[in-house]
Amino acid sequence: MSGRLLVLSLLVLLAAAPAAAQTLEVGVSPVEIATEIGDEHALDVSIVNRGSQPTGPLVAHLVVIDPSGGGSADAEDWTGELNRPLSSLEAGESINLDWDIKPIMRGDFIALITVAPADRSPIDPASSPAVYFAVTQPTLLVSGATVPVSIAVPLIILAFGWWLLRIERKRVAALAGFGSSAS
Amino acid sequence: MSATAIVAREEISETWLRGWGPWLAAVVALTFSGTAIALGYSSQLNLLDAREGLAVVVRMSIGVGVLLVVLSMADSISGMRDRSTLEPMLLTPVSGTSLVGGKLAAAGLGWLVAFVVSLPYLYVLGDGLGRIAVAIGVSAVLGALLSITFGAAAAFLSIRSRTNLQTLGLGLGGLAFLSIPLLLPASVMSNPVGELIARADPLSAAQHIIGSLIIDQNSLASEISWFLGPVVAAIVASWLAWRSAAFIQLEPGS
Structure with a gap:
């Protein structure tokens, strides 16, 4: 019985013990962004060395995840x-x-900033908290006037060209009439 | 009325009142229409955003306008040689510079028409984006600079070439050559040598300015140095055309 109690106590102690502190700590702000397609946002990323040694050269990388898995999110x-x-x-x-x-x-x-050692130094990579993006379609992307304008402009120019052609034909006809009457 | 204005008026009448000008403008408008509708539907599919659509129309307006100017000016002198109409023209009191200046002014109307036709499309595609004025300004300034550059360069070639085919080949070849940096990956163009090439090449500089001011919404002050390449190119090409126009010959090299 006492042996079981000892094992149980050890398990509880292990579970309660804090995890080994990570050398790199990555923070990001803001963590929720509601936006429209094409709008640019600046993420404020902070990277701290919590260890007792220099980290060596690092590299930060942006990761974009589509949690639905429905489309490709190419960062x-x-x-x-x-x-x-x-x-x-x-x-x-x-x-x-x-x-x-x-x-x-x-x-x-979901966007994440992951920081990893650029060389082979024994530091675990670390990631920022997730930044949740809710991206909507801009309502003004296609103006309601696009199709009417796209139809009207060529028609107006064609009508103008036709009008110029008629004027020119009349002018030539008048000149021809003048020439024939003179002869 | 000056000789330059008389030549310009005759060329404009020939092309835009009695020629193919209005029909070409209608084709240009149809191209803009197709692009505007396609951009709208592409945007619904999230492939492009609205500012990129606006930039596409600006690029098309400048591209079509410059192409019209190049085609007109390539035909200006060497085309007259081919049609045997240069000799009687040289016998008139019209100087070579007035002749080329008038033809260049008339050819510039091709760009102006493409620019004016693009305005309604810029308005509907840029509705609510707050970039319409920037897009119109960029289109006007860059379109004018590039039209002068390539129109004057085409006039220079036309004066120096024996045949129209030679001028067209060299002119379109030159345009294609200057377009090469546009096809290179961004990583190549972002190094110092690549940036120098992009700044010196008027087409690449124009591409950068359009992207930066319209899509990335940077300020004009931060990008003003990028206008240096197109301005210098316009001055150099105009000077070359002006110098050559003073000595137009029936047969170049004779």
């Missing part, structure tokens, strides 16, 4: 800078990045 289309090389962070040092991101598709998406 390259969402930002001009998919990867951001970073110099080494000293112990306790932090760096802030502005990451411009422009949704190009309608739907709900």
Whole structure:
């Protein structure tokens, strides 16, 4: 009985023990963005070295996930800078990045900034909290006047061309009439 | 009325009142119409956003206008040689610079028509985006600069070429050559050498300005240096055409 109690106590202690502290801590703000296709937003990304040693060179990478799995979310289309090389962070040092991101598709998406060592230094990669994007279709993308204008403009120009042609024909006919009467 | 104005008036009447001008304008309008409707439906499918659609119409307006100017000016002198109408023209008191200047002004109307035809499409595609004025301004300034550049360059070739085919080949070949940087990947053009080429090439510089001001919504102040390439190209091409126009010969090199 006492043996069982000992095992149970150990399990409880293990479960209660804090996980090993991660060297890199990545924060991001804001974490919820409701926007329209094509609108650009700047994510404020902070990266902190919580360890006691320099990190070595790092690289930050933007990941875009489509949780529905219905479409392809290619992060390259969402930002001009998919990867951001970073110099080494000293112990306790932090760096802030502005990451411009422009949704190009309608739907709900999750964006993450993942930071990993650029060399083979033994530091675990770390990711930011998820940024939830709710992207809607701009209502003004197609003006109601597009189709009427697209029909009317060529017709107006054709009518103008036809009118010029008639004037020219009348002018030529008048000249021909003048020439024949003179002869 | 100056000799330049007389030549321009005659050329404009020939093309736009008695010739194919209005029908070509209708074809240009139909092209804009098809593009505007296609862009609208593509946007519904989330493939393009509205500002990119606006930029497409600006690019088309400039591209069609410049092509019309190049085709007109390529035919200006070497076409007269081919039709044997240059000799009587040289016997008139009209100077070479007035002749080429008048033809260039008349050819410029081709770009102006393409620009004016594009305005309703810019308005409907840019409705509510707050970029219509920028799009119209960019289209007007870049269209005028590129029309002068390529029109004057085509006039220079036309004066120096023996046949119209030679002029057209060289002119369209030159346009294609200057378009090569547009086909290169962004990673190639973002290094210092690539950026230098893009700034020097008037077509690449125009492409950059359109993307930056209309799509990325950057300020004019931040992109003003990109206008240097197109302005210098327009000045150099005009100077070349002006110098050559003073010595138009029946047979170049004779």
